Amino acid sequence: MTRRDMLLAALVATMWGFNFVVIDWGMDGIPPLFFVAIRFAVVALAVVVVPRPLASWKTVVGVGLFMSLGQFALLYTSIALGLQPGIAALLLQAQVVLTILVAALALRERPTHLQVAGVLLGTVGLGIVAFGRGGDAPALAVVLCLLAALSWAVGNVVARRAGPVAPARRLGALSLTVWSSLVVPLPALGLSALIEGPDAIAAGIVAFGWRPLLSTLYTAGLCTLVGYAIFNGLLARNRSASVVPWVLLAPVVAMLSAALLLGQVPNVWETAGGAVLVAGVFVANAPGRRRAAARADGAVPESSPAPEASDLQAIAPQSR
Numbered sequence: 001m002t003r004r005d006m007l008l009a010a011l012v013a014t015m016w017g018f019n020f021v022v023i024d025w026g027m028d029g030i031p032p033l034f035f036v037a038i039r040f041a042v043v044a045l046a047v048v049v050v051p052r053p054l055a056s057w058k059t060v061v062g063v064g065l066f067m068s069l070g071q072f073a074l075l076y077t078s079i080a081l082g083l084q085p086g087i088a089a090l091l092l093q094a095q096v097v098l099t100i101l102v103a104a105l106a107l108r109e110r111p112t113h114l115q116v117a118g119v120l121l122g123t124v125g126l127g128i129v130a131f132g133r134g135g136d137a138p139a140l141a142v143v144l145c146l147l148a149a150l151s152w153a154v155g156n157v158v159a160r161r162a163g164p165v166a167p168a169r170r171l172g173a174l175s176l177t178v179w180s181s182l183v184v185p186l187p188a189l190g191l192s193a194l195i196e197g198p199d200a201i202a203a204g205i206v207a208f209g210w211r212p213l214l215s216t217l218y219t220a221g222l223c224t225l226v227g228y229a230i231f232n233g234l235l236a237r238n239r240s241a242s243v244v245p246w247v248l249l250a251p252v253v254a255m256l257s258a259a260l261l262l263g264q265v266p267n268v269w270e271t272a273g274g275a276v277l278v279a280g281v282f283v284a285n286a287p288g289r290r291r292a293a294a295r296a297d298g299a300v301p302e303s304s305p306a307p308e309a310s311d312l313q314a315i316a317p318q319s320r
Helices: 003-026 032-048 057-080 085-092 094-106 113-131 139-162 174-183 185-196 198-207 210-237 240-262 268-284 287-296 309-313
Strands: none
Touching (some): 003 057, 003 240, 032 210, 057 085, 057 185, 085 113, 085 139, 085 268, 174 185, 174 210, 240 268
C-alpha cells in the first residue's frame, strides 16, 4: 500500500470507530429503534444513484434483516441501556468468530487451524470482558450487543452464500448495503411503535434537534456511503490482506474517543479482554496465511487470485 492509501485506510477506520461515540451522543432523547429507522431511511435514499446489486431479492432482504436491522436495532438498544460505546465496539468484533462458526454450520465451510485458534482467542477475550464487567455495563446490554454480533454474522453468511453481487467492481459491497437498507425503516418503525410505544416516538420527533441530525448524517452519510466508497477504492488498488486489518483500529478509536470525550474509561479487565478479542480477530483473518495453508493442502491452486470477498465479509463493517 502507498502512504496515501494507508492514510485513507486509517481515516476510514477512524470514522467507523468514532461512529459508536456519535451514536451515543446523538441518541439522547431519541428511542433507539426509532433512531435506527431514521438512519436507514437516509441510507436508502442512495438507491437513486447506486445501481441494484447482482443478487436476488431474497439475498437483499436477508442481508437487510440480519446485517442491518437485527445488528443495529440490537446495538442501538444496548447503547441506550448504558453499554459504553468503546465496549460496544469491542464486543461487536465477536461477529468475526461467530461468522466462522455460523459458516461452518450453514455452509459446511471447515475452519482452518488459524481460524479455530482465532475463535478460541476471541472466546477467551469475551470471557475476560464479561468477568471484569464489574457492574459497569448492564448485563442485558452486553447480551444484546453480542446478539447484534450474531445477527451481523448471520448476515455475513447470507451475503457470502450469494457470492459476487456488485454491478461494478468499484462499488464493492456498497450496492448491497444501500439496497438492503430499504428493508430496515418500516420494520424498525413498527418495532419502535410496538416496543417503545407511540408516545416515545412522538417525544423522539419533538427531541430530534441538531445533535440527532448531525449523528444521522455522520452515521448514514460519512460512515456508510463515504466510508464504503473509500474502502472499496482501497480494495480495488490493494490486496485485501493489506487493507482489511486496518479495520481493527476501529475499536481502539472507539475506546479512546469514548474515554476522551465521554469520560468512559474501560477497566483493566475490559481492556485486557478486548485486546485478546482483537488478537483473535486478527488471527482468524490472516488471509495470506490461510491461502498458504490451503495451497499446502492442495485446496487452492498456485495461480488462483488472492481471496478478497470472503476475507472482507468476515471483518469489514457492513453498515457502519
